[in-house]
Amino acid sequence: MDREHRDRSLREWFPAEILRASATRDVRAGQVLFRQGDKTYAIFEVETGRLQLVRHDRSGRRIVLFDAGAGDSLAEAALFSKHYHCDAVAIMDAAVRVYPKPAILSALRSNPLVAERFMAVLANQVQSLRAKLEQRNIRSARERVLQHLALAAGPDSRTVPIKGTLKHLAEELGLTHEALYRTLAALEAAGLIRRNRGSIALVRARRPASV
């Protein structure tokens, strides 16, 4: 049945037994959720706010491994590891859902369907991340934006709903918001897209000498 659903959040499909064992925890800006080397006891999902997974090398260099916003899950690999491999720090007040390892592991072990679902979600994430990474290889803001729109629209539609602000979109695309604004303006001027409130429509490409 080709479930294509992005299933972004764990709580959407985690079985009741896991959800029951979970709880929400508030983390103030600057506070640490877990630290590298800590024993792993749970995986997490950001409900509000923003956390960063960071690692520090011996020279004090700060390496951001992941910048997690609402809906992002955190430290899934901790399920299969005794210790966390990086620090998790809130960069603004945040609320995270805490899913204890034992509950998850027992669910995965006792219910093959849950396990398969988990694998499917992870496999989809891998694909999606690879695609995003590939997208970053495109230097041109114009091409990158077009590619994102084409991908987000899918083969069925030419309309891309814009979730959140354009600033957030710019961030996701790895562009400054100024560059995105200019690019969108240029694309619209060129007749390649049409902008509406809350969405962007790809305009069907036409022969240069048409009409």
Place this chain on the structure above:
Amino acid sequence: MDREHRDRSLREWFPAEILRASATRDVRAGQVLFRQGDKTYAIFEVETGRLQLVRHDRSGRRIVLFDAGAGDSLAEAALFSKHYHCDAVAIMDAAVRVYPKPAILSALRSNPLVAERFMAVLANQVQSLRAKLEQRNIRSARERVLQHLALAAGPDSRTVPIKGTLKHLAEELGLTHEALYRTLAALEAAGLIRRNRGSIALVRARRPASV
């Protein structure tokens, strides 16, 4: 026991029953391994050569989702989907290992340890891809290279073995090889790294006024 092994390739840990069911297939440059919409029958791993996962939108725009080289696994999500969601095309003569779905699924279902291992591998891939993506947010070639080195060296060591050529490293970092060469030269001139045959060593940061 914190298995940190990168486990890059499936054949390294797939159980014998899966390996037995697998086979190697040659794909000539330009040839298609599978096509979007085809029924999924297997997942793959590139042994030699190079494949691209591509999707085409209705305007003919070609979107590269993943550029897979030796060691990369392909279409893991196909395990949980009835149809492939993109084309796989060889961009040079290649050999791929073919792992039939039935063998994998039955192994995953009958052996929880195999399933967990698979989840662990996927979860690690997710983390590693997120880190790579985060790294691409760094504009400065200098910082990006330093970050890569710090990450590749790990907290224990200051030496990074260079696998393959610097050109390949440049590609992985998303830089032109010229930029990488220049950056490495500058970093060495600045005393931040030391280059040896086949490896790069991070030099311990020193106080500006030290001897």
Place this chain on the structure above:
DNA sequence: CGGCGTTTTGAGAGAGCTCAACATCGGTGG
């Protein structure tokens, strides 16, 4: 020795970033 790919350095141009000013929109409170 000859050839090919990697490594290296040079010079120039373009594209996105940075800084800056301003418009717009929504919400808030007087």
Place this chain on the structure above:
DNA sequence: CCACCGATGTTGAGCTCTCTCAAAACGCCG
């Protein structure tokens, strides 16, 4: 209802950095 405020959206101008194109040195292997 209007003034105010903050965040988003928009546009301008200059600058920096990487990419691109080019050329040459180097290393490896037949």
